[in-house]
Amino acid sequence: MHRSWRFEHHGRRLAVMEWGDPRGMPVVALHGWLDNAAGFTLLARLLxxxxxIALDLxxxxxxxHRPAGQPYYIWDNLADVQxxxxxxRLERVALLGHSMGAGVASLFAGAFPERVSQLFLLDGLAPLDYPADELPAQMAEALAKNRRLQRRALRPYASxxxxxxxxxGGRWPVSREAAGWLLARGLREEADGWYWRSDLALTQPSVVRLCEPQVAAFLRRLSMPVLLVMAEAGIGMARVEQQLALVPQLELKQLAGGHHLHLEAxxxxxxxxxISERLQA
Structure with a gap:
C-alpha cells in the first residue's frame, strides 16, 4: 500500500507517494524525465x-505545472526537493535518483552535502551539459525549436x-506492469480520450544548461557514499565514465537490464x- 499526499511550495502543489514503514529510514526518490513517482513502486515493495518518499517533480x-512560459531547468528542482x-522536517536523508532524477540528486547533494547521508543513482550521474563555447549556437537552436514546439497540440489516446x-514500446521500453504503474499516475481522462498529465513544455530543448566545469564542481562536493548502478542496455557508460573520478566515495555497479532497470525484477x-545493506551499515 502507498500513501499519496500533496504540499504547497510557492503557490504550486507538489505531489508525493510514500511506501513502507513511516518510522523506517527515510529515502527520498527522484524519477526520470517524463516519468513520475510511481516508477519506484517495485523498489518500494522490495524495501x-x-x-x-517519491516526489512528482x-x-x-x-x-x-510551472507557469506558462517558464522553462524547466533542472536546477529549479533543487528548491522543490529542499x-x-x-x-x-527531515534534516538529513538518503537520496535515490533515476536518470534525470539522478542528476537532480547529485546537484542537490553537491549544494547541500550536510543534508544527504547517501546517494543511490540509477543509470545516471549528472545532468547533461552544454560545452561553454557552444552555448550561443545551442541557445539559438533551442529557441528556434521551442517556437515550433509551442504550436504543437497533444492528441489523446483512444483508451x-x-x-x-x-x-x-517507447524509446526506453518497460514491462506491461510497469507501464500500468506509470500511466495510472501519468494520464488523465477527458471526454475525448486519455491525455498525459505531464507538461508539454518538458519536451522543449533547454535554452541553457550547465557546462562541464560547473557540473564537475558539484560532483567534487559529493562527500557522502555514492552508489552508481548503470544498466548494460541503458544510457551507456560513455555518458558518465569521465566523471567517475570526480566523486570521492563512488562505487560503480553494472547490471543487465534496460534504462528502467529499477522496474525489472x-x-x-x-x-x-x-540499498538495504548500505542503509543498515
Whole structure:
C-alpha cells in the first residue's frame, strides 16, 4: 500500500507517494524525465522496512505545472526537493535518483552535502551539459525549436490500453506492469480520450544548461557514499565514465537490464539488496 499526499511550495502543489514503514529510514526518490513517482513502486515493495518518499517533480505526474512560459531547468528542482525535506522536517536523508532524477540528486547533494547521508543513482550521474563555447549556437537552436514546439497540440489516446501499449514500446521500453504503474499516475481522462498529465513544455530543448566545469564542481562536493548502478542496455557508460573520478566515495555497479532497470525484477532485487545493506551499515 502507498500513501499519496500533496504540499504547497510557492503557490504550486507538489505531489508525493510514500511506501513502507513511516518510522523506517527515510529515502527520498527522484524519477526520470517524463516519468513520475510511481516508477519506484517495485523498489518500494522490495524495501518494506524503508520509508520511501517519491516526489512528482514539477510538471510530472500529479504535481502542478510551472507557469506558462517558464522553462524547466533542472536546477529549479533543487528548491522543490529542499521544500519537501523541510515539509517533512527531515534534516538529513538518503537520496535515490533515476536518470534525470539522478542528476537532480547529485546537484542537490553537491549544494547541500550536510543534508544527504547517501546517494543511490540509477543509470545516471549528472545532468547533461552544454560545452561553454557552444552555448550561443545551442541557445539559438533551442529557441528556434521551442517556437515550433509551442504550436504543437497533444492528441489523446483512444483508451488507457492504447497508451499502455505506446509506453511499452517507447524509446526506453518497460514491462506491461510497469507501464500500468506509470500511466495510472501519468494520464488523465477527458471526454475525448486519455491525455498525459505531464507538461508539454518538458519536451522543449533547454535554452541553457550547465557546462562541464560547473557540473564537475558539484560532483567534487559529493562527500557522502555514492552508489552508481548503470544498466548494460541503458544510457551507456560513455555518458558518465569521465566523471567517475570526480566523486570521492563512488562505487560503480553494472547490471543487465534496460534504462528502467529499477522496474525489472532481477536488477531491482539486486538494487534493493544493495540499498538495504548500505542503509543498515
Amino acid at each position: 518494506p522496512e524503508v520509508r520511501l 514539477a510538471g510530472h505526474g500529479c504535481s502542478d 521544500a519537501l525535506l523541510d515539509e517533512l 488507457f490500453e492504447q497508451a499502455v501499449q505506446a509506453r511499452m 532481477a536488477p531491482a532485487a539486486r538494487i534493493a539488496q544493495w
